[in-house]
Amino acid sequence: MTQLLLGEFTDQRRFVEAVRRARDAPCRVVEAYTPYPLEELSVAHSHRASRIRPVMFAGGVLTAALAYGLEYYSAVINYPYNSGGRPLDAWPTFMLVPFATGILVAAVCGFATFLFEAGMPYLSNPLFASGGFGGASQDRFMLAIECPQDNDDRSAAAEMLAGFGAISVREVQS
Amino acid sequence: MALPIPVEKSAESERWTLPEARSMEVVNAIVAAPLLERSSWSWRAWWIGFCVSLAATMAFLVTVFLVFYRGIGIWGVNSTVVWGFAIADYVWWIGIGNAGTLISSMLLLMRQRWRASTNRFAEAMTLFAATIAGIFPIIHLGRPLYFYWLTPYPNTMHVWPQWRSALIWDFWAILSYILFSILFWYVGLIPDFATMRDRAQKRGQAAFYGALALGWCGSSRQWQVYEKLHLALACLGVPLVVSLHSVVGMDFAASLMPGWQESIFPPYFVVGAMYSGFAMVACLAALVRWGFRMHGLITTAHFDVMAKIMLAASIIMGLSYATEWFNAWYGGERADRSLVMFEFAGHYAPLFWALLLCNVVIPQAFWWAGVRRSVAAVFVIAVIINIGMWLERILIIWNTLSHDYLPSAWRIFLPTIWDWMVTFGSLGLFALMFLVFVRVIPVVSMHEVRKLIAEGQSP
Numbered sequence: 001m002t003q004l005l006l007g008e009f010t011d012q013r014r015f016v017e018a019v020r021r022a023r024d025a026p027c028r029v030v031e032a033y034t035p036y037p038l039e040e041l042s043v044a045h046s047h048r049a050s051r052i053r054p055v056m057f058a059g060g061v062l063t064a065a066l067a068y069g070l071e072y073y074s075a076v077i078n079y080p081y082n083s084g085g086r087p088l089d090a091w092p093t094f095m096l097v098p099f100a101t102g103i104l105v106a107a108v109c110g111f112a113t114f115l116f117e118a119g120m121p122y123l124s125n126p127l128f129a130s131g132g133f134g135g136a137s138q139d140r141f142m143l144a145i146e147c148p149q150d151n152d153d154r155s156a157a158a159e160m161l162a163g164f165g166a167i168s169v170r171e172v173q174s
Numbered sequence: 175m176a177l178p179i180p181v182e183k184s185a186e187s188e189r190w191t192l193p194e195a196r197s198m199e200v201v202n203a204i205v206a207a208p209l210l211e212r213s214s215w216s217w218r219a220w221w222i223g224f225c226v227s228l229a230a231t232m233a234f235l236v237t238v239f240l241v242f243y244r245g246i247g248i249w250g251v252n253s254t255v256v257w258g259f260a261i262a263d264y265v266w267w268i269g270i271g272n273a274g275t276l277i278s279s280m281l282l283l284m285r286q287r288w289r290a291s292t293n294r295f296a297e298a299m300t301l302f303a304a305t306i307a308g309i310f311p312i313i314h315l316g317r318p319l320y321f322y323w324l325t326p327y328p329n330t331m332h333v334w335p336q337w338r339s340a341l342i343w344d345f346w347a348i349l350s351y352i353l354f355s356i357l358f359w360y361v362g363l364i365p366d367f368a369t370m371r372d373r374a375q376k377r378g379q380a381a382f383y384g385a386l387a388l389g390w391c392g393s394s395r396q397w398q399v400y401e402k403l404h405l406a407l408a409c410l411g412v413p414l415v416v417s418l419h420s421v422v423g424m425d426f427a428a429s430l431m432p433g434w435q436e437s438i439f440p441p442y443f444v445v446g447a448m449y450s451g452f453a454m455v456a457c458l459a460a461l462v463r464w465g466f467r468m469h470g471l472i473t474t475a476h477f478d479v480m481a482k483i484m485l486a487a488s489i490i491m492g493l494s495y496a497t498e499w500f501n502a503w504y505g506g507e508r509a510d511r512s513l514v515m516f517e518f519a520g521h522y523a524p525l526f527w528a529l530l531l532c533n534v535v536i537p538q539a540f541w542w543a544g545v546r547r548s549v550a551a552v553f554v555i556a557v558i559i560n561i562g563m564w565l566e567r568i569l570i571i572w573n574t575l576s577h578d579y580l581p582s583a584w585r586i587f588l589p590t591i592w593d594w595m596v597t598f599g600s601l602g603l604f605a606l607m608f609l610v611f612v613r614v615i616p617v618v619s620m621h622e623v624r625k626l627i628a629e630g631q632s633p
Contacts, residue, residue, distance in 0.1 A: 012628055031393045031394065031395070032393065032394045033391055033392045033393050033394075034392055034394070034397065035198060035369075035392060035621065035624050036365075036397075036621050036622075036624045036625035036628060037397035037398075037400070037401050037625065038394070038397070041394040041397070047394070047395050047398055050398065050399050050402045052399060052402045052403050052406060053402065053406055056406055056410075060410075070326060071337045074326060074334035074335075074337070075334065075337055078332075078334065079332065079333060079334045081336070083336065083338055086338060090337075090338050093337060093338040094337050094338075096343045096346060096347065096417065096421060097337065097342070097343070097346045099413075099417060100346045100347050100349075100350035100351070100414065100417065100418075101346060101350055103350060103354060103410045103413070103414045104349075104350040104353055104354050106410060107354050107357050107358070107407055107410060108353075108357065110403050110406055110407065111357055111361065111403065113399075113403075114361070114399050114400065114402075114403040115388070117395070117399045118390075118395065118396040118399050118400070119389075119395075119396075120388045120389050120390065120396075121388035121389050122388075122389035123384065123385065123389060124389075125389055125391060127391060128391070133372075133391075134371075134372030134373070135372075136372075136391065136392045137365065137368040137369045137371070137372045137390070137391075137392050138198065138199065138202050138369055138372060138373065139197075139198035139199050139202065139624070
């Protein structure tokens with residue numbers, strides 16, 4: 001459990017500016033929550049590079065290779081069948097199945113990686129219990145910073161967020 | 175140099191929304207209120223539609239039961255015209271089923287902002303249409319109980335699927351496409367489910383949407399990986415869609431029948447799919463706009479741009495038809511030339527002329543801006559296009575099979591009541607699924623419209 005100070009903003013510009021200034025201030029910015037993706041935040045927040053696309057690529061290529069392998073095994077080795085004099089390994093007509101299944105499994109791998117990297121699924125989050133956090137999925141912007149232990153420091157951090165333009169500052173647990 | 179970009183963004187936002195819907199809270203309210211505050215909405219039209227579509231769905235199920243019980247002989251198919259309404263319906267539905275993902279992913283890759291208001295129900299349309307399309311080849315099989323033989327599995331018969339068969343390609347293409355479309359659709363829905371969870375007034379609603387939202391909280395990390403995934407899925411979606419309908423074209427083009435053995439079929443089928451799909455999206459957009467009073471989010475500008483795409487597609491379709499006729503004449507093959515003559519003057523000629531009227535002539539009205547910006551006119555022409563595209567699907571089958579190489583085998587297809595029941599019944603099933611969708615799931619992508627509005631408001 002981490003104690004957080006959650007600043008709520010109504011204006012996107014002020015919020016982005018607040019995130020930038022909070023990073024320069026002597027406090028740890030934990031996360032920023034927004035109702036739509038903000039490119040500025042991914043620049044301001046140094047998140048680890050996502051592995052979604054490499055995983056998708058690997059999953060797709062591996063599945064396509066397996067699918068082709070299955071076709072080859074069944075049509076050439078296990079059940080060779082002369083279909084109108086065509087070669088047993090009729091690769092142009094074998095392409096569709098690896099292609100379609102490769103894309104499908106790439107998508108599934110991407111989704112699984114997305115869930116893992118986004119820390120989902122979870123059905124309960126202490127943030128949801130804090131009144132007003134629901135605004136982050138609607139029209140509010142939330143900035144979470146680590147809550148100082150000391151009372152004076154905590155007040156100073158809350159004042160700093162208010163100074164950045166937060167309309168409310170709450171203590172929450174994460 | 176920084177100034178022109180926000181100005182363009184602002185103009186872009188204002189183009190696709192009306193002033194009364196240019197606030198995030200208003201957008202959330204417009205989309206979420208019908209689902210969360212049901213008592214304050216009149217659902218009379220919805221119930222009427224639900225009852226009618228439920229009756230049509232029952233007719234569909236009765237027909238399917240009869241087909242399973244008595245065989246496909248209850249349809250008008252005969253020993254010459256072995257494919258009939260079921261295969262035409264399959265091609266028509268899969269065409270419509272193609273369009274949602276094609277529209278959504280292609281417009282996403284091309285950064286077309288107007289997709290924000292339309293992609294959700296276009297993708298839903300895809301899902302339902304592709305599901306219905308998947309039913310038809312199965313019920314058309316003489317022995318539908320053996321349809322699982324299409325799958326490769328170790329079996330005591332020691333046989334494997336025939337990988338060179340277009341039927342096997344169909345199976346894998348449709349299966350992959352439906353599952354992919356579900357995933358693509360669901361990923362786009364997750365942030366909106368979170369909005370619904372947070373706006374829900376009742377515990378049950380919050381639990382329902384909360385479970386579907388998977389704990390989404392809108393953190394910058396989540397948005398970062400969400401965007402990565404969504405864009406990657408769009409990149410994969412476009413080739414998958416193109417391959418799917420190309421395969422449907424190959425079902426015909428891989429044969430040796432006159433009129434089917436043409437290399438133009440795959441691209442021609444893909445454009446046809448986009449054409450009928452856009453027509454269906456335009457119809458659904460008009461209905462959603464009317465039913466949910468979304469005039470501020472689905473504007474005449476949306477209909478204008480969709481009409482332009484339909485116009486372009488109608489020209490390509492006209493060109494494709496002309497290419498077929500030219501090839502038949504230029505190739506010099508007797509059967510091909512005879513087939514073209516049969517199309518224009520044979521037994522099905524009135525339907526063929528109607529097809530050209532619906533698909534090529536009437537959509538030329540979209541050259542006029544007044545027609546494009548009239549929702550009623552776009553709706554009517556879109557319905558006509560869908561009828562025309564259905565006629566095209568049925569005539570591709572009827573003409574070739576009724577008039578192949580062997581004159582002694584020429585026969586005509588006469589549809590029975592069960593042919594019509596299965597066709598109109600499938601429309602009912604589609605309507606039923608769509609009505610349930612609009613009652614449960616946000617019909618417009620709220621987070622994308624929020625972003626569109628925010629971009630317009632940023633300096």
